[in-house]
Amino acid sequence: MKHSICGTCESQAKHRLVLKSGVAVLAAAGLLTAFPVIAQETAAAADAVQPEATVTVTGVRRAAQSAQKIKKDADNVIDSIVADDIGKFPDTNVAETLARVTGVQVRRDGGEANTVLIRGLPGIATLLNGRELFTTTGRYIQLADIPSAMLQRVDVYKSQSADLPEGGIAGVIDVRTNRPFDFKGFTAAVNGGATNNSQADRTDPNVSGMISNRWKTPIGEVGALFGVSYVRNHYSEERAFNTKPIDKSWLLPNLTGPDLMGLQSIHGDRRRTAANYALQWKPSQDLEVYAEGLATHYLNNFETDYLVALPWWGPGDTMSGTKIPGSNQLQTLTSHNVNTIMSTQANRADNVTQQHAIGARWNAAPGLRLSSEISRTLSDYDWQNPILDTLTVMPNSVVTTNAGGGANISYSGQDITNPANYRLDQLFDRYGHDHGSSTDWRADGTYTMADEGLFKDFGFGVRAAKRTAASIKSFEGSVLAPDGIPVTSLPGLNCTASMQNNWGTTAWYTPCASYLISNTGAVRQAITGTSAGKALDPGSYFADEEKNYALYGKAHIGWETAGIPIDGVLGMRITKTDSDLLGNSMVGTAYVPTSKTSSDTAYLPSANFKASLRQDVIARFSVSKTLTRPDFAQLNPGTAYINANGTTNLATASGGNPDLKPFTARNYDGSLEWYFSSTGMASVALFRHEFKGYIQTKVVKETFNGATYDTTRPFNTDDGYLQGAEVAYRTFFDKLPGVWSGLGVEANATYTEGQTSTASDPTLSGKPFAGMSKWSYNVVGLYEKYGVSARLAYNWRSKFVQTYNDGGPGLDLIASPMSSLDGSLGYKINENTTVTLTGSNLLNFKYTDYWSNKALYPRDTRRYDRSVGVFLNWKI
Template identity: 65%
Template sequence: MKRNTTAPFALKVTVAALASAGVLGSAPAWSQEAAPADAPQVEGKTVVVVTGVRRAAQTAQKIKQDADNVVDSIVADDIGKFPDTNVAETLARVTGIQVRRDAGEANSVLIRGLPGISTLLNGREMFTTTGRYIQLADIPSSMLQRVDVYKSQSAELLEGGIAGVIDVRTNRPFDFKGATVSVNAGARHLDKAHRTNPDANALFSNRWKTDAGEFGALVGLSYVKSDYWEERSFQSFPISKDWLGAGATGPDVLGLQTIYGKRKRTAANFAAQYKPNADLEFYAEGLASHFQGNDQTDLLVGFPFWASSSSATMIPGTKEVDTVTSQNANTILSTQARYADNKTSQVALGAKWRVAPGLRLTSELAHTDSKYVWRNPILDVITNVPNAYGKTNVDGGAYVKYSGFDIGNAANINLLQLFDRYGNDKGSSTDFRSDAIFTPANDGLFKEFLAGVRANRRTAESIKSFEGSVSAPNNVKASTLPAMTCNTPTLSRDYGTQTWYTPCASYLLDDTATVRQAVTGNPAAKGLDPGSFFKDVEKNVSMYVSSKIGFDVGAIPVDGLLGVRVTRTDSDLIGKSQVNGQYVETPVSASGTNVLPSANFKARLPHDVIARVAYAKTLTRPSFAQLNPGTAYVAANGTTVQATASGGNPNLKPFTGQNLDTALEWYFAPTGMLGVTVFRHNFDGYIINKSVPEMFQGIKYDTSRPFNTDKGHLQGLEMSYRQFYDRLPGWLGGFGMEANASYMEGGLTSSIVPGLQGKPFSGMSKNSYNLVALYERAGVSARLAYNWRSKFVEVYGDHPSNSGNAPARDLIAAPMSTLDGSLSYKFTPNLSVTLTGTNLLNFQYVDYWTDQRLYPRDTRRYDRTFGLALNWKN
């Protein structure tokens, strides 16, 4: 039987799909060598040009179909048009990916319930300061061509992602036929923040043919501003209240919290390509992103049970507190001001050379630099409220009401304590790699041979100020600093108290010296803590060899990609610890070699069905902060705050996994597929933090350090479906749907932290799904996406230090969901308008201890956003 590995498509396909067919699974430096994005592909049939959401869906499907690995992709609808404002939000649509949303946006990403991911930019390692991966929320989606999520790995992929690899890809000038200009400008309104923010991006690209060869140049710019709002009601861990009756429990604290501020993200990327002839290409490209944030958290923390007189009622049929009434109750009002500035950039130079008809070579040198500066002054003030009423569960959260007292008047408030916090992190990397692909002339078992080498040097450095608070003198009124007087914005719902006095965050940041003088009597900043300092230098050399093979099993063609990657890491770690009252350097050197075999097989069954089996050994290295050999100590503060310490563990080993994926995929149309994947991962050395008592200078500190655990596993099922319903009559033929769902279970066999054996990983939902309605017809492009994930455990065996004999309880996050949408209309081939909306159902986050009705902790509400943008492209 003649092997036909590419089905004929008479369709216009973007460069993303063509690049992925073959070389994407090979050396990443070759992955964008393809026909221009705007060039129709004609194979003896009438060209059908598809655009918008249909083209994005078709391209993503083509990438998945042609890939050697188990891959899912999200592709831009058009230049600068992704369905979300940042990459983390976008990835929530991918099968098996779960995200957390806090402070107005998605800020963490899990692949199949695990955080051990590797992030790449155009196939190169990308990270933020001292981390192993980049904060994906910091990358504007508008700059992207597509995002690929590798769930199975192969030897040519960079190691480091035990859960998977996320490769963020941008455009290059040779992706387009010629001069290309794209401009998107608009604004988004946030309903709870009551703000409307600008959002803009632009791309300029061209290519020229000259006697010296072909040149191409591209520049992209992006600006996103966001004023956001989040509000919370909360209560503390339920502890014994025996004075209310035997077995009675309730919280010590009922409170309210607002989180609001502004973020600005600016980014720019460039790419240049030069082909002196058909066999040789040079390129340079880079990306720079700048994040600036000013925000604050304002807290009202009521202590009704600590009052001189209080009474309570119980939730009917239980011994759990329902309401509490008290007189002369202390209440702490706190402002946590935050300023953050993060700059990350990467520049790469490379070349591709077709040495001979069957031999291609690539080489690339890249440098990455990331710096993060932050300040976080926290000022607590205190007052005594004559009459207070609290309820533990109103609309899922706490309710706090005061009467006969103006809690917005600074004259009624005293200064309490100041936390003077600041620090900085930085990281850099220089990375060289070279790859070779050899294609034999004869059509035998071996279709391609691949080999490569990579040498990398990374540095990471961090330091922060001493932790702990400084108490203010007694009875110093907050009104003595009148310029610091602010009131919180009014909450969107009735929580009993809608607004209260709070120290102005801008004053805490801009006039910190004045605040220090008022609280401590000294305007000088608290010093940097040598115990928090670490500097790591890591050198890594890795090599890989692999081969693509092809053979027939009866009438069934089978493709395979077999390989092995060998990686050696040498680290020099420096921290500082106290010895006889003096800080001294604590240097530690470590090295290790890992062998990572992999095998990916793909069988092309009849009727456009593909069966896959993939195996790989993977690893995730500890973060640099986790490896810190130093320890920072925080002394006890009276009788309420115990002595604590935190440090790293230079003896940590990489977290490794043996991953097996099997998949069955039916591609019944260019934009129609049905797939199911079953996976099993066996882990060794999963890293978790554990608090243990440690003696230092005669004092016992509750010390938190990371440790490698024993073995564990993760297994599950993923299903995905995509189809446009072209056979429906008339305008109904523009409808389509994407749906995916995942189920997973797994846990640890841990001797490090008792009680975790067999329990699911914290942060992992057992079930999740996405439903996406699509429409593309007559200039209209629309998407309505619903995302849902089931409950998950945040903390196992939570048991705060003041809980006495109260039983430990798991802290659980209730199911999460969000509905987002976009609607575009194309007035002309060049001009369109897009309307977007996020959090359309006004989702309410809730977490609780064991029982949501009896022991709620947080109830959080976020902004809904509505955006309008004009999109122009030549």
């Protein structure tokens, strides 16, 4: 029986045949369309006081042309992606789309992009229509949670200006949704389709809709827009892994090898539901009042089914091994009568985030524009993660550490899928809740000078925000089951995990994840003697309150030098933050409240200059100071301890550091941009960030109640820098004859290097930033002609260090280069209807990582879904 999240599987061969055939179509298309990496017009706050503009964007070329002009006119260094039609973005979520932006790197796991870096750095501020948006206790929202169908555009700010909220030391990502005054009148759009994932072997719906209208009324013009989106995604991921090398010289002289090896079968059912609204009222030409909001519900039921080989451990086991030639590292190990753990990690993640805002824009006097807005953000996250280990003894085991670059495990002697051969071993009972909220008020103004001179206009604004964050989870650690309890004593617990890829073993018994989630009490009763859940851990608790006040001013200046027009924006942002932190720490054997109060004030100057060397050539230079505050969990004054228990648990602890300071950077950006056609441009950019206090984490030995714990804590480094270069190019070959004139190409590449220094941990000094690839690039083939639009996009990033000293001193965990080939093929049936075939991971990318030496110390090998979808877009 093939295992799924519910313990059963449903055949969908008919749907699978239709969608999988799309892979061949996409590959044969040769050229498939992309949504260009393009740019946006102004800073987030400035947008709030712009006059009304009607936006009607259709087609890849039109989107490129409009956005390219916006980039050319912008004051900041910005790249953007714009929808080529209502609800039509290149991917199903924002994080996937951003992978095509120059300088942006993403990490993909669980069937989608989930980590976004700008120029190698994670310090990103996320905005929704210019307002800060976050998930529970984080400083930013998980961009994958926002459906692309609702978006008008996504702006990536790489240089800071005084009117942008502070917090994005790497950059700012502003997600923009549609408003009713963006359209001329009644507008409706429906997008519907289905996507098939190859390893999950499921076909899922993806639907969205929007309706908008505006009316002339006796009280002025009124507009209303409503949108909904639903995306479901069954996904699968398969992994083979080794643990870090340790001494095994008792078997062979000078031998090292992994203590554990294993396989992971990952299955998930991810659902994202979202709704947005926007109301606009314009009682006169000088006044507009609006209200808008967005709510997202993310529900992810997923499981990881482990086969954990313990080839060194068993009752009366005998074994023999070999080394990798030329090394002391284990290559193969043959064992008999060895213990083997079959473990299921069941997960249920439920997150609801919503934001609502009311504001107004007013042309108060000639040249004077004012705006004000208040918003409320709420986010709640509930999670469950029961983990059940079961144990069996396998008569024969042959493991290989580097077969095909990774682990391979082969068993024989008994049926590995038969529940009768297993007993309960231990339970990890885990659950928790996070909450975040914010009330944010701001007021902005711009005064435009009546006379031409050095000063063109002045901008000013104030902001006050109150932010809260709280988190608690259950005690960590496991409870061992009484000896000899068979797994068959719990009806409904027994399932089979399976793998499409052959890692030596393709199927094994596993506890059913759905039973673990729905009947956790019964599993607790069998192992602990009570159905009650594990108590909440006061050491994990924190409740933080943060009040932020900001004041900014900026001046737009302009002059000519040697006949060259030069524009500049000079600004200063002053921001003050008062924090009250509350947690719990253990004193002896009792938890006592631990609090910390802090306050800081920062002055953040910025200057952006633009020189129009020719009508089609622009040079830019910007310098600014930015700041990013620690995450709330990093400030937790408490510590949570996990005692050593069993064969796989070490004594560990984790806690925050209430003495962490915001880290700051001085940023320098310079670029040269050539706009040689309405849809063609080439650019080169240089950048450098100089850091102070960059936050990293490390593991230190700490003694508590006489025991030594490997304790993970964040800390401020001393100084550091990141620098690099970007190049980008895009064009359509309009002058080619006939059908060939629809061809286009887009390419960009980024080089980054950087490091930090810290006296408190010399092992990290002078090392490149964890998570940063030195090189990344995108190459996109485009076609749009005769109603056909096509894209074939290849994304690549070089290897990077994930964690320093992860496998021990000098053994860094390194991810191999990553790549992705995605494509789409669309046909415009008529002015209102378009059908599109999409595909992602067309080359079936294999992920690998390793400790310092790929041939000797491989860790994970992973395979992901190949996805193919068919969609219909209809609008009026």
